[in-house]
Amino acid sequence: MNEGASGAGRSGRTGRRPGKADTKPAILDAARARFAAGGFDKTSIRAIAADADVDPALVHHYFGTKQQLFAAVVNFPVDPDPTLAAVDAAPLDELGQTIVRAVVTVWDSPAGPGVVAMVRSIFAGGDQNLARSFLLQVVLERVRARIATADDDGRARVSLAAAQMMGVLTARKIIALEPLASMPIDAVVAAVGPSVQRYLTGDIGAR
Amino acid sequence: MNEGASGAGRSGRTGRRPGKADTKPAILDAARARFAAGGFDKTSIRAIAADADVDPALVHHYFGTKQQLFAAVVNFPVDPDPTLAAVDAAPLDELGQTIVRAVVTVWDSPAGPGVVAMVRSIFAGGDQNLARSFLLQVVLERVRARIATADDDGRARVSLAAAQMMGVLTARKIIALEPLASMPIDAVVAAVGPSVQRYLTGDIGAR
Numbered sequence: 387m388n389e390g391a392s393g394a395g396r397s398g399r400t401g402r403r404p405g406k407a408d409t410k411p412a413i414l415d416a417a418r419a420r421f422a423a424g425g426f427d428k429t430s431i432r433a434i435a436a437d438a439d440v441d442p443a444l445v446h447h448y449f450g451t452k453q454q455l456f457a458a459v460v461n462f463p464v465d466p467d468p469t470l471a472a473v474d475a476a477p478l479d480e481l482g483q484t485i486v487r488a489v490v491t492v493w494d495s496p497a498g499p500g501v502v503a504m505v506r507s508i509f510a511g512g513d514q515n516l517a518r519s520f521l522l523q524v525v526l527e528r529v530r531a532r533i534a535t536a537d538d539d540g541r542a543r544v545s546l547a548a549a550q551m552m553g554v555l556t557a558r559k560i561i562a563l564e565p566l567a568s569m570p571i572d573a574v575v576a577a578v579g580p581s582v583q584r585y586l587t588g589d590i591g592a593r
Numbered sequence: 594m595n596e597g598a599s600g601a602g603r604s605g606r607t608g609r610r611p612g613k614a615d616t617k618p619a620i621l622d623a624a625r626a627r628f629a630a631g632g633f634d635k636t637s638i639r640a641i642a643a644d645a646d647v648d649p650a651l652v653h654h655y656f657g658t659k660q661q662l663f664a665a666v667v668n669f670p671v672d673p674d675p676t677l678a679a680v681d682a683a684p685l686d687e688l689g690q691t692i693v694r695a696v697v698t699v700w701d702s703p704a705g706p707g708v709v710a711m712v713r714s715i716f717a718g719g720d721q722n723l724a725r726s727f728l729l730q731v732v733l734e735r736v737r738a739r740i741a742t743a744d745d746d747g748r749a750r751v752s753l754a755a756a757q758m759m760g761v762l763t764a765r766k767i768i769a770l771e772p773l774a775s776m777p778i779d780a781v782v783a784a785v786g787p788s789v790q791r792y793l794t795g796d797i798g799a800r
Contacts, residue, residue, distance in 0.1 A: 542784075545771065549764035549765075553757050553759045563752050569749065576798025581788040
């Protein structure tokens with residue numbers, strides 16, 4: 387008992403800087419407030435670091451990029467960077483199948499239930515939902531930047547592609563609509579990829 | 594006060610058959626139990642009438658077809674018959690645009706919030722949800738019957754088309770994803786119609 391009490395006392399006098407254990411939550415709190423108030427683009431790591439009273443380098447050290455910090459704030463269940471990097475690297479005419487394969491692969495992975503929970507929170511959450519902001523301001527914006535041209539900012543195209551992907555997610559994971567719910571990924575890619583491709587780069591009619 | 598009491602007493606002695614006011618709820622209760630236990634196809638108006646202790650003709654008189662009775666049981670906010678009749682009447686190669694126009698028109702109508710509420714209940718409700726059964730066993734089955742061939746029962750096609758429509762509904766009405774959320778119906782039909790058409794009658798890849 388004496389040893390236990392002395393152990394607790396010792397841990398309070400180690401070399402760790404006082405309050406260090408609270409640094410990560412403080413950064414997340416500051417980031418949450420900044421992203422909610424100003425959105426992704428207008429929020430800087432520098433401002434978040436100042437609010438949390440830490441060095442900006444520490445924010446990067448703990449959370450990586452600004453995008454990864456936003457993902458951490460909304461409890462995004464997977465690191466979105468590999469998927470977004472795949473979108474950046476894909477040839478323009480393979481964007482549809484690339485997105486369908488990447489997204490369905492994540493949903494079918496062990497991280498899938500976390501993604502579904504996040505999507506449910508977006509469905510329930512209305513405009514103020516930070517997860518919704520992350521989806522729109524980071525994920526969809528990255529796709530839009532890939533397809534934007536001088537004549538077309540790509541916003542309508544990306545919203546149509548996102549609607550298609552939400553429909554597949556909802557059918558497979560939320561209402562378990564068969565046979566789509568059990569369809570192998572290759573078959574989903576073959577069936578849905580051309581629709582996403584047309585929304586992003588094909589003829590979607592006069593607007 | 595005397596008059597009020599005598600009025601209440603008088604209404605209890607009118608010519609209405611005792612219990613008649615409870616006939617419609619009794620029919621709905623019986624139908625709900627039958628549809629939940631046996632599904633749409635295996636449930637007969639005759640069995641529902643017997644459970645409710647009324648004549649089958651009275652069930653038809655109050656609720657119309659078996660399909661309309663099912664719609665009443667799940668509080669379907671619009672009569673699905675005109676939409677389903679439009680699907681039956683459309684040329685096979687105009688099925689996509691016909692479905693998108695009919696469905697989006699209902700969602701954008703005064704009945705729209707009721708449809709969205711029903712869809713939210715399906716998202717929340719899991720397998721036992723009767724509204725989900727109505728959607729699958731009545732609405733999607735009617736579309737499947739239109740496109741089924743000797744080689745293809747059309748189930749995968751209908752589930753893909755339904756996923757697409759759910760995605761558009763979710764984007765427009767649940768998460769308000771712009772610019773799709775504000776897109777005029779003609780533009781939605783032009784953009785999404787070809788996808789639904791391909792799912793129903795086009796090349797959806799090897800399965």
